[in-house]
Amino acid sequence: MNQVADRPVWNWDVVWEHLPAIWGGMVVIIQATVAGITIAMILGLFLALGRRSQNRWIAWPFAAVIDFIRSTPLLIQLFFVFFALPELGIVLGARTSLVLGLGVHYATYASEAYRAGINAVEKGQWEAATALNLSPGTTWQKVILPQAIPKVIPALGNFLVAMIKDAPLGSSIGVAGVLFVARSIGSQTFQYVETMTIAGVLFLAVSVPAALFVQFLERKYGYEAA
DSSP, X not given: OOHHHHSOSOOHHHHHHHHHHHHHHHHHHHHHHHHHHHHHHHHHXXXXXXXXXXXXXXXXXHHHHHHHHHTSOHHHHHHIIXXXXXXXXXXXXXXXXXXXXXXXXXXXXXXXXXXXXHHTSOHHHHHHHHHTTOOHHHIIIIIIHHXXXXXXXXXXXXXXXXXXXHGGGGGGGTOOOHHHHHHHHHHHHSOHHHHHHHHHHHHHXXXXXXXXXXXXXXXXXXXXXX
């Protein structure tokens, strides 16, 4: 008799037995996402400012880098960081490669969001800063960025949720994330229904609070959708 056919469709024993291991993989994803989004927000602002430079010899290279990274798949970028950079003498661990890949990839998207937010600041604000004889640093820190950043919070929040869903690509370079662990357990137990369902539920349990947190930030900083 076929044992696979006789096996129950859903086995709670499998769920309780392997939930801790799969949750451990989810923790890896959360850690990579937090580190990645931090890099993306900081580097993205730097890229946005570089692209807005009045000097075309500065702005053009920034624009070229942003467009190149946005136009290539994240998976290829992860392969390049993990497999190609060692040939150039730069050796990074799997988790470090994942964090760096996520951070740089989403920094290019964040830069465009920042740029749109900065461009949305009224011209009168720039003129007022000039009339008050504020230094460029003070103008950016006290006038422009406090008005621009709240406008891009929804976009940055979307990038956070998207990064959570892209982080499992790290399994392709050996990062033991939730998908890697669930697939490994499924291949050993042949209980893919339970393991993949657990992985999906854990993603939902993380992404929904992340989306709610973004909504909280929107309300806190007074952002209102048009």
